[in-house]
Amino acid sequence: MKEIWLVLREQIKYFPVILRLARYETRAKYMDHSLGVLWDIINPVMQIATYWLVFGVGLRQGGETDGVPYIGWLVIGQAVWLFLNTSFMDATWSIRNNVRQVSKMNFPISIMPSVRTWINVIPFFITLAVGVVIAVLSGVHLTPHAFQFIYYFFAMLVFLHALGIFNATITVLFPDYQQLIQTIMRFVFWFSGAVIDIAQKLGPTHARIGRLIEMNPFYYLIAGVRDSFLSTGWVWDHPSQNIAFWSFVLVVLLLGSHLHLKFRAYFADLV
Amino acid sequence: MTEDIKKAVYEPNDPRGLDEPFLPVSVAKQLDLPGNHNNSEAPLKVSGRYITKEYDMGTSRNEKIQAILNPLKSDKEKFWGLKGISFDVFEGDVVGVIGVNGSGKSTLLNILSGALAETSGRLKIKGQTSLLSVWDGLRDNLTGLENIRLKSLMMGLSNKEIDDQIDDISDFSELGKFIKQPVKNYSSGMRSKLGFSIAVHQDPDIMIIDEALSVGDQTFTRKALNKMKEFKAAGKTIFFVSHALGQIEEFTDKTMWIQYGELRAYGDTETILQEYKDWTKWYNQLDDDVKKSYVAARKQAQNDFNRQQLTERIALDQHLTNTEKKKIVRDNAVGGRLSWWNWLLAFAGTGILIYAVYAYMYFGR
Numbered sequence: 001m002k003e004i005w006l007v008l009r010e011q012i013k014y015f016p017v018i019l020r021l022a023r024y025e026t027r028a029k030y031m032d033h034s035l036g037v038l039w040d041i042i043n044p045v046m047q048i049a050t051y052w053l054v055f056g057v058g059l060r061q062g063g064e065t066d067g068v069p070y071i072g073w074l075v076i077g078q079a080v081w082l083f084l085n086t087s088f089m090d091a092t093w094s095i096r097n098n099v100r101q102v103s104k105m106n107f108p109i110s111i112m113p114s115v116r117t118w119i120n121v122i123p124f125f126i127t128l129a130v131g132v133v134i135a136v137l138s139g140v141h142l143t144p145h146a147f148q149f150i151y152y153f154f155a156m157l158v159f160l161h162a163l164g165i166f167n168a169t170i171t172v173l174f175p176d177y178q179q180l181i182q183t184i185m186r187f188v189f190w191f192s193g194a195v196i197d198i199a200q201k202l203g204p205t206h207a208r209i210g211r212l213i214e215m216n217p218f219y220y221l222i223a224g225v226r227d228s229f230l231s232t233g234w235v236w237d238h239p240s241q242n243i244a245f246w247s248f249v250l251v252v253l254l255l256g257s258h259l260h261l262k263f264r265a266y267f268a269d270l271v
Numbered sequence: 272m273t274e275d276i277k278k279a280v281y282e283p284n285d286p287r288g289l290d291e292p293f294l295p296v297s298v299a300k301q302l303d304l305p306g307n308h309n310n311s312e313a314p315l316k317v318s319g320r321y322i323t324k325e326y327d328m329g330t331s332r333n334e335k336i337q338a339i340l341n342p343l344k345s346d347k348e349k350f351w352g353l354k355g356i357s358f359d360v361f362e363g364d365v366v367g368v369i370g371v372n373g374s375g376k377s378t379l380l381n382i383l384s385g386a387l388a389e390t391s392g393r394l395k396i397k398g399q400t401s402l403l404s405v406w407d408g409l410r411d412n413l414t415g416l417e418n419i420r421l422k423s424l425m426m427g428l429s430n431k432e433i434d435d436q437i438d439d440i441s442d443f444s445e446l447g448k449f450i451k452q453p454v455k456n457y458s459s460g461m462r463s464k465l466g467f468s469i470a471v472h473q474d475p476d477i478m479i480i481d482e483a484l485s486v487g488d489q490t491f492t493r494k495a496l497n498k499m500k501e502f503k504a505a506g507k508t509i510f511f512v513s514h515a516l517g518q519i520e521e522f523t524d525k526t527m528w529i530q531y532g533e534l535r536a537y538g539d540t541e542t543i544l545q546e547y548k549d550w551t552k553w554y555n556q557l558d559d560d561v562k563k564s565y566v567a568a569r570k571q572a573q574n575d576f577n578r579q580q581l582t583e584r585i586a587l588d589q590h591l592t593n594t595e596k597k598k599i600v601r602d603n604a605v606g607g608r609l610s611w612w613n614w615l616l617a618f619a620g621t622g623i624l625i626y627a628v629y630a631y632m633y634f635g636r
């Protein structure tokens with residue numbers, strides 16, 4: 001438990017540094033582009049539009065999913081997925097690529113995964129806002145369910161922190177791990193419920209398999225944010241999912257923090 | 272006769288090694304050298320005892336990880352970048368670090384700055400160290416000004432502090448209008464000016480300067496040296512690596528001569544520089560193949576060094592108590608193992624996870 005707290009304390013203490021680094025990373029990334037950070041919005045919008053064409057129009061997802069119009073359901077889910085996926089993948093190489101530079105600076109290297117998360121927060125809020133607006137325009141009413149988003153956003157940050165520390169540390173030790181994660185994430189995408197409603201596709205005959213798939217943490221977060229803005233459910237409606245999510249995060253956080261502290265001094269030797 | 276000696280091949284323990292003008296100082300004695308006397312009663316800033324750095328020559332990553340986890344069991348080839356270096360540096364000391372390429376200077380500085388972890392030994396640093404390296408941390412895509420901001424905030428400065436000094440830094444860099452250009456358009460001289468200006472405006476207690484002044488033109492070097500003198504006057508502790516002996520002579524009070532992983536000499540600059548020059552002269556008059564075998568023999572000694580030899584050296588030290596010796600000879604442990612209650616927690620968490628998945632799958636709640 002002490003390990004978790006040690007790494008977490010570094011995140012809190014250096015939070016201003018995290019934000020400032022994130023801002024500069026963003027600026028450096030789009031330095032040569034005349035549209036600049038607008039690309040952070042244009043890219044996801046185009047991607048979402050593609051999925052909407054394929055699944056909403058092409059494959060006739062039907063007018064409604066989960067009792068709400070497909071387009072709003074899709075955009076909100078995609079916004080969350082893109083945020084989680086980008087932060088998750090970026091965090092995986094964040095330590096490996098920066099270890100030489102950062103080890104000479106006056107902050108702990110454990111904040112690098114968090115920097116990657118915070119780079120994506122603003123684009124996430126914008127895409128999410130677009131999704132909510134589309135949903136409202138297509139007939140959804142916002143209700144107090146929306147306040148659940150605060151909880152789910154907190155859950156996302158903790159999840160990304162835990163997985164970020166763990167993945168980034170393992171990637172330094174075994175670079176192959178990054179490739180592995182990349183492959184797995186392509187797979188997870190279809191199980192995350194970001195574009196298709198799995199339970200509905202599998203139908204009642206395979207309900208158990210559908211529910212098993214719904215236990216993955218990406219699904220938990222994506223479905224949770226949908227519940228918030230589409231008013232389709234409360235957090236306490238699915239206690240097993242809550243317990244599964246948080247026990248998973250806790251175990252990863254424990255192992256990740258431990259490995260990180262154990263190997264931190266030797267990162268520069270291993271890269 | 273002399274011809275024969277010159278042509279012959281050096282063995283690691285060849286008595287003809289005595290032909291060198293100076294023998295390596297016994298490590299145990301180093302602490303009694305004049306350089307280690309604390310005349311002014313200044314507080315101790317950096318204290319190193321038998322700092323070693325062992326590089327694993329194993330090629331695969333698994334071997335390296337194994338070597339970190341279990342240094343004694345790994346039987347792969349080793350290279351000792353540092354073979355147990357001891358020194359004391361006091362507040363206000365300006366220490367030059369000299370030695371031929373590949374002797375371990377950079378390894379030592381990286382350990383001092385915290386970029387690398389020492390394998391064994393005791394290193395105590397009071398205050399914040401900052402490695403002044405010109406090339407690190409500049410982003411090609413950002414302008415000079417933005418790089419100043421980025422690097423300053425990486426050094427832990429707040430936005431307000433950066434605003435206060437950003438003009439000083441850009442003035443000092445002499446870059447003029449180019450400060451608003453992306454760094455990728457800079458010449459190498461301009462880059463080093465910028466890097467130096469940023470680093471010099473941070474305010475660390477202990478500065479480590481790694482050949483930063485060897486780039487850039489003469490006028491800027493002069494200006495930079497003057498800035499360093501200001502630091503010196505302000506009582507900062509400075510480590511200064513350079514191959515320009517003139518700079519070392521002008522600027523430092525003490526000098527460390529590091530050679531093939533050993534602290535060969537440490538003392539006041541004048542004496543040590545003379546010794547170093549004598550040695551260089553002696554080395555240069557050797558025939559090429561003798562030089563080659565001499566270097567090879569020294570490198571081999573770095574390969575052959577082991578914990579047994581280190582223990583023997585430490586045992587000779589009369590300044591340390593037995594408990595301290597035991598502590599110092601031990602490898603700096605790689606974190607603890609996961610404690611049993613954490614194992615328990617991890618297993619309990621996994622158990623709960625599996626049960627929750629099961630419960631949801633079968634009962635849907």
